[in-house]
Amino acid sequence: MKRLQYMSVRLLQGLAALLVIATANFLLVRAAPGDPVSIMAGEAGASDAQFVSQLRQQFGLDQPLPTQLANYIGHILRLDLGYSYRQQQPVTDLILDRLPATLLLTGTAFALSLALGITLGALASRNAGRWVDSAVTVVALVFYATPLYWLAMMAVLLFTVQLDLLPAFGLFTVGADLTGVDRVLDISRHLVLPAGTLGLFYMAVYARMTRASMLEVAQMDFVKTARAKGLAPGRIQSHHVLRNALLPVVTLAGIQAGGMIGGAVLTETVFAWPGIGRLMFDALLQRDYNLLLGCFLFTAAMAVLFNLITDLVYTLVDPRIDLG
Amino acid sequence: MKSRFCRRFCRNQGAVFGLLVLMLVALAAAVGPFVAQYDAWDMAGVPFQAPMAGHGMPLGTDTMGRDILSGLVAGGRVSLLIGVVSTVVSLLIGVGVGAVSGYFGGWIDATLMRFTELFQAIPSFALAIVLVAIFQPSVQSIVAAIAVVSWPPVARLVRSEFLTLRQRDFVAAAQLAGQSTPRIILTQILPNAASPIVVMASLMVATAILLESSLSFMGLGDPNQMTWGYMIGSARTVLRQAWWMAVFPGVAILLTVLALNLVGEGLNDGLNARADGSGK
Numbered sequence A: 001m002k003r004l005q006y007m008s009v010r011l012l013q014g015l016a017a018l019l020v021i022a023t024a025n026f027l028l029v030r031a032a033p034g035d036p037v038s039i040m041a042g043e044a045g046a047s048d049a050q051f052v053s054q055l056r057q058q059f060g061l062d063q064p065l066p067t068q069l070a071n072y073i074g075h076i077l078r079l080d081l082g083y084s085y086r087q088q089q090p091v092t093d094l095i096l097d098r099l100p101a102t103l104l105l106t107g108t109a110f111a112l113s114l115a116l117g118i119t120l121g122a123l124a125s126r127n128a129g130r131w132v133d134s135a136v137t138v139v140a141l142v143f144y145a146t147p148l149y150w151l152a153m154m155a156v157l158l159f160t161v162q163l164d165l166l167p168a169f170g171l172f173t174v175g176a177d178l179t180g181v182d183r184v185l186d187i188s189r190h191l192v193l194p195a196g197t198l199g200l201f202y203m204a205v206y207a208r209m210t211r212a213s214m215l216e217v218a219q220m221d222f223v224k225t226a227r228a229k230g231l232a233p234g235r236i237q238s239h240h241v242l243r244n245a246l247l248p249v250v251t252l253a254g255i256q257a258g259g260m261i262g263g264a265v266l267t268e269t270v271f272a273w274p275g276i277g278r279l280m281f282d283a284l285l286q287r288d289y290n291l292l293l294g295c296f297l298f299t300a301a302m303a304v305l306f307n308l309i310t311d312l313v314y315t316l317v318d319p320r321i322d323l324g
Numbered sequence B: 001m002k003s004r005f006c007r008r009f010c011r012n013q014g015a016v017f018g019l020l021v022l023m024l025v026a027l028a029a030a031v032g033p034f035v036a037q038y039d040a041w042d043m044a045g046v047p048f049q050a051p052m053a054g055h056g057m058p059l060g061t062d063t064m065g066r067d068i069l070s071g072l073v074a075g076g077r078v079s080l081l082i083g084v085v086s087t088v089v090s091l092l093i094g095v096g097v098g099a100v101s102g103y104f105g106g107w108i109d110a111t112l113m114r115f116t117e118l119f120q121a122i123p124s125f126a127l128a129i130v131l132v133a134i135f136q137p138s139v140q141s142i143v144a145a146i147a148v149v150s151w152p153p154v155a156r157l158v159r160s161e162f163l164t165l166r167q168r169d170f171v172a173a174a175q176l177a178g179q180s181t182p183r184i185i186l187t188q189i190l191p192n193a194a195s196p197i198v199v200m201a202s203l204m205v206a207t208a209i210l211l212e213s214s215l216s217f218m219g220l221g222d223p224n225q226m227t228w229g230y231m232i233g234s235a236r237t238v239l240r241q242a243w244w245m246a247v248f249p250g251v252a253i254l255l256t257v258l259a260l261n262l263v264g265e266g267l268n269d270g271l272n273a274r275a276d277g278s279g280k
Helices: A002-031 A036-044 A049-058 A065-077 A091-126 A131-145 A148-162 A180-217 A221-228 A233-271 A276-285 A289-317 B002-011 B013-035 B068-104 B106-121 B124-134 B139-165 B169-176 B181-192 B194-217 B228-238 B243-271
Strands: none
Touching (some): A091 A276, A131 B243, A233 B124, A276 B124, B068 B194, B139 B194
């Protein structure tokens, strides 16, 4: 019962956050340079005064600001994010079109960074003070300081230009018309470099955090008890220390899952990956503010959603969490 | 006190290395224009000139014959400037919000923290892109955008420091002595919370430099300033022909950011007595 109440409160908070973000988005659309109507008229190739005022009326831009805001929120609730005049398509359609590619990329990168990061962090804390630990620490520090897009370009230089091992552009081989298993293999080959480079930065974060968290847990009384009982050190590490140390890492990962979509903008730009990030980059180049802000609202909504899911999973996984 | 700080800082070899690198970068930014004699935007030689090909351009030239080394030096100034200024601005916002929140508590705290959490929930890079794109790229708009996305962690840190420090006897003494609230916040509590703020600030400069370079890479840099991110961005389409255009600016970013992170850890060791001697 208490859990249900907690969930509904969190859900309401998430919705409130989205509402505030949508309002901010509305104000940003208004702050964007250029009067939207004259831009539309210009795009349509006609700009006489009558046509402009007709457009103004049609899009409700002649109404007071609060009414406009209410209309805007109403549209968003109906999943209508406006129209991209450059691409001649509704923004929602464009985003949903690109969503699978982005989810594939960020999902793979997320799983990869978590698995690698936890493994490296556990390895380092187990060998704390020895060369393995130093090596992991150095690797994590370097990847943490490397610009994501630069790492991506260096990977292209090495694996595509020099070694000719992996494709560096797009989601699949254009014109190959592959089907079935071949298609899956083709897409996974294209996925290696983008997901790898996007994942490495977050891997560094999780490796450092796992190491610190494990060293902290290792000082606790129940670990001393386990050791006093004569349990094998390996078993203590995996069953007692790692399991308890993972909680903060997984929480952080859940919070960052939303941010990863933002980071994917850079990766997708380098690899011409047809996802939402690339869509944002194209919108920037074409000064398509409707599309840009639509993408932004969508990523923000995804981030809020991921935070919410993390919170809920957290309360299920760890019964000690205070639901108050 | 001071020597103890130095001893702890110097015990961290990484931090000393970071400090050296950082001093080199600052030096290059300061005296660089005397070494790299070309204007970062001028056509100085043949386009696509490889590094070490002679002609006085040791790092080669880009697609328009601009000297890469001169670009690196000019970009270093902009990166450091934007990193430091945007950190100062976000410290001002973050310390302000966090101090008020932690000192007054109650509904003020609850409201401000909801506001802070809201900002933290938005993907920061996407927000920075949108802000700079809408308000047009310039040094000011980039600094503002970076500050807007990076103040929430400061606010949370300062708030938690204030929450504990507020209960201490010296605050009660200052209140009894009749000191005004702003004075207590600024001269009594804030100095005691300085250590973790300084550590966080050094790490924030690193993040800010990364963020600025990412924005420039996306074509959202100040059009009048040569930056490292812009240089890498313009190398993107000619990666196969001119690897040096992308490699050198990237190494510059990597070294600077790495150095700042190392110095931040050293400051943490030096200023934070609790971390001393623990199993690190």
